[in-house]
Amino acid sequence: MGVIVESDRVSAVLIGAFNPSIFHPSWLALNDLISSESLDAAELQVSHPDLSRFDANFMSFEVQKSRVIIGCEADKDGLVFDMVRSIFGELLTHSPVWRIGINRSFEILCGTEEKRNELGKRMAPQSAWGKWGEEIASAQGTKHGGMQRLTMRQIPRHDGREGHFQADLRPGSSSQDLIRLDFNSDLVAGKEESVEGALKATNLIEECWQLDLAKAKEVSNEIVEIIEGL
Amino acid sequence: MVSSSAALQDEGIYLENPYRASPITDTDTVPNDDIQQGNLPLNFLIEKQLHFPASFFGKANPFHPQSSWEGIVTSVENGTIRARLHSRDIANDDHIDEVEIDIHQVNTGDRDLVVEGALFYLSTGKISIKGGIPQPSVSIVFRRQPNWTKRDVERRDSISAELLEILHGVD
Numbered sequence: 522m523g524v525i526v527e528s529d530r531v532s533a534v535l536i537g538a539f540n541p542s543i544f545h546p547s548w549l550a551l552n553d554l555i556s557s558e559s560l561d562a563a564e565l566q567v568s569h570p571d572l573s574r575f576d577a578n579f580m581s582f583e584v585q586k587s588r589v590i591i592g593c594e595a596d597k598d599g600l601v602f603d604m605v606r607s608i609f610g611e612l613l614t615h616s617p618v619w620r621i622g623i624n625r626s627f628e629i630l631c632g633t634e635e636k637r638n639e640l641g642k643r644m645a646p647q648s649a650w651g652k653w654g655e656e657i658a659s660a661q662g663t664k665h666g667g668m669q670r671l672t673m674r675q676i677p678r679h680d681g682r683e684g685h686f687q688a689d690l691r692p693g694s695s696s697q698d699l700i701r702l703d704f705n706s707d708l709v710a711g712k713e714e715s716v717e718g719a720l721k722a723t724n725l726i727e728e729c730w731q732l733d734l735a736k737a738k739e740v741s742n743e744i745v746e747i748i749e750g751l
Numbered sequence: 752m753v754s755s756s757a758a759l760q761d762e763g764i765y766l767e768n769p770y771r772a773s774p775i776t777d778t779d780t781v782p783n784d785d786i787q788q789g790n791l792p793l794n795f796l797i798e799k800q801l802h803f804p805a806s807f808f809g810k811a812n813p814f815h816p817q818s819s820w821e822g823i824v825t826s827v828e829n830g831t832i833r834a835r836l837h838s839r840d841i842a843n844d845d846h847i848d849e850v851e852i853d854i855h856q857v858n859t860g861d862r863d864l865v866v867e868g869a870l871f872y873l874s875t876g877k878i879s880i881k882g883g884i885p886q887p888s889v890s891i892v893f894r895r896q897p898n899w900t901k902r903d904v905e906r907r908d909s910i911s912a913e914l915l916e917i918l919h920g921v922d
Contacts, residue, residue: 556860
């Protein structure tokens with residue numbers, strides 16, 4: 522079996538001070554950010570002063586007092602890009618946002634469990650752990666240990682901006698050959714105590730969105746190539 | 752071209768019982784497995800795959816895209832949208848497809864967005880219908896881009912000024 526990219530999602534995360542109560546499908550429709558049809562189809566999960574969570578127009582929304590997450594499938598990433606710019610560049614420009622994340626998550630089927638195991642050994646060689654690594658490697662049977670989570674971080678960022686670019690690799694649970702690969706482009710828009718509004722954050726989104734998502738794709742392609750070569 | 756599916760959609764058949772009407776019978780000669788990018792012309796895919804209203808997609812009936820394109824509307828005339836599409840697959844990044852899409856394929860709530868220059872996403876894939884077999888489907892979603900702000904205008908002017916300086920420098 523070949524390698525299959527099972528899922529590819531993107532999200533924008535804004536860290537700041539927000540009011541979850543106003544984030545509701547009706548509010549989006551009222552401001553012409555989704556159509557009335559999409560409003561009718563929206564799936565509201567939680568609407569509470571501390572948390573709002575719903576799906577609308579192919580996007581998922583989660584808003585807490587200190588965090589906003591808007592995500593969708595990567596093939597429609599412009600929907601999230603437009604939504605963030607509309608909400609924080611036009612409607613809630615005074616909401617303080619001091620940090621943002623541009624994220625992309627892949628679920629990749631390696632083809633076989635053996636290939637997944639090999640990838641784990643390649644990324645985190647058990648021999649590097651000395652005698653304990655030998656014990657882990659010598660396990661017999663279907664149950665065995667190995668790499669559970671690997672985080673690789675780039676600082677300074679590829680574009681020199683304040684923040685970091687990071688990849689997180691771990692095995693998935695729904696299938697024996699599944700891995701999850703999560704990329705996080707972390708960007709600093711200001712200091713919590715002094716940031717004014719969301720202007721810097723929306724500027725960063727505009728400048729970095731496409732490049733950072735493309736970089737995540739580029740790195741994921743290399744991981745796929747590694748798996749194919751195992 | 753999609754009049755039959757559009758009419759069915761307007762009648763709400765898909766919403767009530769999407770797998771009852773079997774409106775894809777006119778493509779019986781095309782096995783579902785062959786409906787994927789590369790095997791068939793894109794226009795054919797758009798015409799022949801089922802179009803479900805946006806309200807149909809969701810957790811109950813998840814859509815699994817197989818091929819995706821980003822499009823720009825080049826003209827709208829007599830209910831026909833002409834557009835240029837480029838694949839979102841990096842391997843086919845330079846390839847541009849010219850397509851025609853019946854405006855009835857666009858959800859009614861998005862039709863006011865259909866103007867020359869509008870950007871949209873088109874995906875072909877399969878929709879998993881609860882209690883039914885997965886159906887080949889097409890999803891068309893128009894982008895709702897924010898209006899230009901004063902800041903955008905200032906940035907445009909700044910970039911234009913820089914370009915002008917470069918051009919004058921060439922002289």
